[in-house]
Amino acid sequence: xxxxxxxxxxxxxAGGTATLATDLLDASAPPEHVPPLQSDVVVVGAGFxxxxxxRSLLRAGKKVIVLEARDRVGGRIKAGKIAxxxxxxxxxxxxxxxxxxxxxxxxxxxxxxxxxxxxKNVEQLAGRRWLAEGEDVAMDPPEQKEFDGVFAELDRLxxxxxxxxxxxxxxxxxxxxxxxxxxxxxxxxxxxxRSFLRAGLRDIYQAExxxxxxxxxxxxxxxxxxxxxxxxxxxxxQAFRVVEGLHxxxxxxxxxLGSAILLETPVRAxxxxxxxxxxxxxxxxxxxxxxxxxxxxxxxxxxAYDPPLSPERDALAQHMPMGSVIKWYVAYEKPFWRxxxxxxxxxxxxxxxxxxxxxxxxxxxxGLLAGFIDSPWSLRWTSRPVSDRKKLVVDHxxxxxxxxxxxxxxxxxxxxxxxxxxxxxxxxxMGPGVMTTVGKSIREPQGRVYWAGTETSTxxxxxxxxxxxxxxxxxxxxxARYKG
Amino acid sequence: xxxxxxxxxxxxxAGGTATLATDLLDASAPPEHVPPLQSDVVVVGAGFxxxxxxRSLLRAGKKVIVLEARDRVGGRIKAGKIAxxxxxxxxxxxxxxxxxxxxxxxxxxxxxxxxxxxxKNVEQLAGRRWLAEGEDVAMDPPEQKEFDGVFAELDRLxxxxxxxxxxxxxxxxxxxxxxxxxxxxxxxxxxxxRSFLRAGLRDIYQAExxxxxxxxxxxxxxxxxxxxxxxxxxxxxQAFRVVEGLHxxxxxxxxxLGSAILLETPVRAxxxxxxxxxxxxxxxxxxxxxxxxxxxxxxxxxxAYDPPLSPERDALAQHMPMGSVIKWYVAYEKPFWRxxxxxxxxxxxxxxxxxxxxxxxxxxxxGLLAGFIDSPWSLRWTSRPVSDRKKLVVDHxxxxxxxxxxxxxxxxxxxxxxxxxxxxxxxxxMGPGVMTTVGKSIREPQGRVYWAGTETSTxxxxxxxxxxxxxxxxxxxxxARYKG
Numbered sequence: 002x003x004x005x006x007x008x009x010x011x012x013x014x015a016g017g018t019a020t021l022a023t024d025l026l027d028a029s030a031p032p033e034h035v036p037p038l039q040s041d042v043v044v045v046g047a048g049f050x051x052x053x054x055x056r057s058l059l060r061a062g063k064k065v066i067v068l069e070a071r072d073r074v075g076g077r078i079k080a081g082k083i084a085x086x087x088x089x090x091x092x093x094x095x096x097x098x099x100x101x102x103x104x105x106x107x108x109x110x111x112x113x114x115x116x117x118x119x120x121k122n123v124e125q126l127a128g129r130r131w132l133a134e135g136e137d138v139a140m141d142p143p144e145q146k147e148f149d150g151v152f153a154e155l156d157r158l159x160x161x162x163x164x165x166x167x168x169x170x171x172x173x174x175x176x177x178x179x180x181x182x183x184x185x186x187x188x189x190x191x192x193x194x195r196s197f198l199r200a201g202l203r204d205i206y207q208a209e210x211x212x213x214x215x216x217x218x219x220x221x222x223x224x225x226x227x228x229x230x231x232x233x234x235x236x237x238x239q240a241f242r243v244v245e246g247l248h249x250x251x252x253x254x255x256x257x258l259g260s261a262i263l264l265e266t267p268v269r270a271x272x273x274x275x276x277x278x279x280x281x282x283x284x285x286x287x288x289x290x291x292x293x294x295x296x297x298x299x300x301x302x303x304x305a306y307d308p309p310l311s312p313e314r315d316a317l318a319q320h321m322p323m324g325s326v327i328k329w330y331v332a333y334e335k336p337f338w339r340x341x342x343x344x345x346x347x348x349x350x351x352x353x354x355x356x357x358x359x360x361x362x363x364x365x366x367x368g369l370l371a372g373f374i375d376s377p378w379s380l381r382w383t384s385r386p387v388s389d390r391k392k393l394v395v396d397h398x399x400x401x402x403x404x405x406x407x408x409x410x411x412x413x414x415x416x417x418x419x420x421x422x423x424x425x426x427x428x429x430x431m432g433p434g435v436m437t438t439v440g441k442s443i444r445e446p447q448g449r450v451y452w453a454g455t456e457t458s459t460x461x462x463x464x465x466x467x468x469x470x471x472x473x474x475x476x477x478x479x480x481a482r483y484k485g
Numbered sequence: 486x487x488x489x490x491x492x493x494x495x496x497x498x499a500g501g502t503a504t505l506a507t508d509l510l511d512a513s514a515p516p517e518h519v520p521p522l523q524s525d526v527v528v529v530g531a532g533f534x535x536x537x538x539x540r541s542l543l544r545a546g547k548k549v550i551v552l553e554a555r556d557r558v559g560g561r562i563k564a565g566k567i568a569x570x571x572x573x574x575x576x577x578x579x580x581x582x583x584x585x586x587x588x589x590x591x592x593x594x595x596x597x598x599x600x601x602x603x604x605k606n607v608e609q610l611a612g613r614r615w616l617a618e619g620e621d622v623a624m625d626p627p628e629q630k631e632f633d634g635v636f637a638e639l640d641r642l643x644x645x646x647x648x649x650x651x652x653x654x655x656x657x658x659x660x661x662x663x664x665x666x667x668x669x670x671x672x673x674x675x676x677x678x679r680s681f682l683r684a685g686l687r688d689i690y691q692a693e694x695x696x697x698x699x700x701x702x703x704x705x706x707x708x709x710x711x712x713x714x715x716x717x718x719x720x721x722x723q724a725f726r727v728v729e730g731l732h733x734x735x736x737x738x739x740x741x742l743g744s745a746i747l748l749e750t751p752v753r754a755x756x757x758x759x760x761x762x763x764x765x766x767x768x769x770x771x772x773x774x775x776x777x778x779x780x781x782x783x784x785x786x787x788x789a790y791d792p793p794l795s796p797e798r799d800a801l802a803q804h805m806p807m808g809s810v811i812k813w814y815v816a817y818e819k820p821f822w823r824x825x826x827x828x829x830x831x832x833x834x835x836x837x838x839x840x841x842x843x844x845x846x847x848x849x850x851x852g853l854l855a856g857f858i859d860s861p862w863s864l865r866w867t868s869r870p871v872s873d874r875k876k877l878v879v880d881h882x883x884x885x886x887x888x889x890x891x892x893x894x895x896x897x898x899x900x901x902x903x904x905x906x907x908x909x910x911x912x913x914x915m916g917p918g919v920m921t922t923v924g925k926s927i928r929e930p931q932g933r934v935y936w937a938g939t940e941t942s943t944x945x946x947x948x949x950x951x952x953x954x955x956x957x958x959x960x961x962x963x964x965a966r967y968k969g
Contacts, residue, residue: 180667180695212916302787312902312908313864313902315902316807316809316902319807319909320806322800325800377921380796384795416796418797424800425803433664433693438861439864
C-alpha cells in the first residue's frame, strides 16, 4: 500500500523539497490504478481529519477510499515555497497539550523545533510603540492589570463550558445572545486593552469580536485549554514548529494511506438507503456501508444529500462561515532582526496585520518573517494583485522594523478565501444564536453519514489537533456500527 | 407556448383550487416535451425572480430555459391547503408601494383584498395584556413616546443609506460593527419597548436583533421605505392579500412561460468559457450565452462554478444565512373572534409566536388564523412532529383568545427550514462585518453568470416585490450584453 516517492510528492501537491519541482506539475496526471468501486467506508476529504479517519478504519481492517477534491492532500495544511525554502502556508504550529499531533509526529519519525523567541518583540498600539521581552506584552501597569483580569475572567467562565455540549452550559442562552465584543465592552474600561484584545482574538479566530457569539468564544477557549495556551508561544499552541513542516506530517499520512486516496475527485452527492451509501463524483460512483464527510463545515452543504440533511444540520452549516485570512511570508538575505536582539515577533493592535514572527529555517538563512493579513482585511485584499499585498506587508514591516525590512528577496502569500476547497481559514465560527439553536447537530450522524473536521472537535477545535481527534472519533463511530 | 390547465396545475405544485387535488399527485410525471439543449439564456430557479427574468428575456425575443429543482414553481411563494381552502403558506401580502407586484396582479387580471383589520387586536408583553384598535399598539404613554422615538430615529438613519451601495453610507463602518441589538440597547431605556421592538424586528426578518448587522437593518428599512411601511398593515407591506393567492400570481407567470420551465431539474454545476455557459443538471446539460442564477442567496454556492466564484461572492454567500420560520394556519368553523369585535391580530413580545392575523376567506368561513413560529424557535421545533407544533400554536391561541380557540377543525404549517430548496424563510440576512467587506459583490456578474433573487434587490429586499425587481434588473443586464 505504500507509494513511490514520486507518488507521495504528487499527493503532497507542493512537494517536499525544492529540487523536485517538476513533480508538482504532474499533479493532474490520471491515477495509475483503477480505484475500487466498492469499499466499507468512503471518506470525503484528505485533510488531517479525513486521513486520520481513514487510517483508523484501515488499521481496524476496513476497506476505505478517500476522495479528495484537490490535487493534493492536507486541506488547510499546505506546503509553499519562498526563496527556495519549503514552508507551511497553512497551519504550522504544535503545542505541548496537542498530544495526538505530537504522537503522530513522533510515530512518523519527524521533529519539532521551538518557535524562535529569543529577544525583543515589537508591541504597537495606536500612537504607542515599545519593545518587550519574549512573549511578554509589557503594557502599562493599569493596562496590564485590566488585561490580566480579562484573561482570568474568560478562563473562569470558559471552565464552566461542557465541551461536548456547550449549549447546556449554565448561562448558555445568555452568553449566546451576546457577541464577544458586547462582553468585552461591558467588562473592560481601557480602550487600549480592548483594542489589544480585539486584535488578539481576531488573530486566533480570523473573525471579529463583533461577529462571534460570546458562548462560542468561551467554548473555543476551553477547547484550547485556556487563554494563555491559545495566545502564548511558550508552553502554548504556538510553542513548536515541525522541522519537516506540518505538510510533512500530511505527507506521511498520505504515504501510509497510499492508493486509498484519490485526488482531484470532488464529491458532488451522497445518497443513502437501507443497504449503504452511494457517493457521486464527477467521474464515477462509489458504494460503501458508511461515509465520513471531513471537509470544512460550511462546505459540507455544497454536497447534495439524498435524503436531505436534517434542517438543523443544514442551518448549522449556513450559520458557520469560515474565518478569513491571507498568510504571508517575506524573505530577507538574513534574519537582520536577530542581530539587534529582536525576535521578529510583532503584536499590533492596528489592522490589517496583527502579528509577525520569525520563520527562519534551522540553517539560519534566509531570514523569514511570516504573519497574516487578518479578517476582514483579507476579504478586502483577496482579489488584489499579489504585488499590492506585497507592498502592504513590506510597508508594514518597514514601519515596525525600519529600513532593513525594505529589501526582501522574496514574498509569497497563501490566499485562503480564494482557495476553492477551503474558502477561508483557519476554521468556521458561530455568530450569536447558533450554538443554542442548532449547535447540537454538529456531530450527529445523518444515517450512514458521519462528520469529521476540526470544527466538529470538542478539544482543540480549529486546530490540526482538533482535526485529528475528530477523525478518530468519526472512525470510532463508524466502527461501532459494525459491532452493534 | 401556453399550457393546458392540467400542465399549469402541475407547474403550480399544490394546485389552484381545492377540487383538483388529483392533479397535484401528478407533479413528478416526466415532461411531455423534449427540452431544447441550446438557448440564449438559462435561468436557474422558477421563483418570482427567475420567472420574471425569464419573462423579460422572452419578451425581448430571447430563447430561455428555466430550470427549477422542485416539482413546482413559486419558490418561497407556495400554495397549501387547510380545511379545504387553498392558502399561501409562504409570502402572502402586497403593499401599496410594491408597484411591480401590483402591476403584475393587475396585468394577469387578479385581485387584491385588504387584510382584515376591523376591530380590536390583542397586545401582550410579559405580565401585561391589553386590547388595541386596528394596527394601534396602545402602549402606555412613556412607552409609546420611546417607541415612536425609535421609529423616527431608525427612519432618519436609514434615509441616509444609499440603496445601491449601503457599504458607502456615511457611518457604514461604524454601523456594520454593531448588531441591531447593540443599537437598541444604547438607544432605549424601557425593557418593555426593547422587547416589543425585538419581537417586531424578529417578525419582519425572522432573525434575532443580536444576529443582524445594524447597517443591514438600516438598509432593510430603507429598502422597504420606512419602519411604518414595514410594520404596518394599512398603507404598508401587509395591506393587501391577493384573492387568488400570491401562488396564483406565480401560476400565471408559469402559464405565460409555459414549456420554458423544466421542473425537478436541480442545477449542480455551471461552467463558462469565452463562447458561453454550460449548465449541468442530474439529467443533462444545457448550453447558452448567459445564465441567471435566481435561487436563495445562501444556496447559490451549492452549485459548483467553473471557473470558481470570486472569493468575495463566495464569502458573501457563506455569511448570509437564511432567516428561519414556520408559518402556521389554524382553521375554526367560523371566525369566532370577529363576533366579539376582535380582528384576529395579536402582537406578543413573548416568543415563540409574535403575531397572528385573520386569514379567513371572502366567504367568511371557515375562520382562519395564521402566524409564525419565529426564528430561533422555528429551528428548535422544525424536527418535532406536526402534532407538537399544533399543540404549541393552539395553546398559544387559547391563551390569547380563550377557550373558543381550543377546538380547531384543521391545522397546517409550512416548515421552511426543512424545505430543501429554500432552507429557511423569508430571506437571507447579514450579520455584522459582512456588508462592508464583501457586500459589494452581491450583484456583480461573474462573467456570464448574473444574479437575481430578492436578496439582490435594492428595493423591497426580502419581499416578492424585491424578487420581481431583481429579475427585471438581471434580465436588463443580460440584454445589455447583446447590445454591447
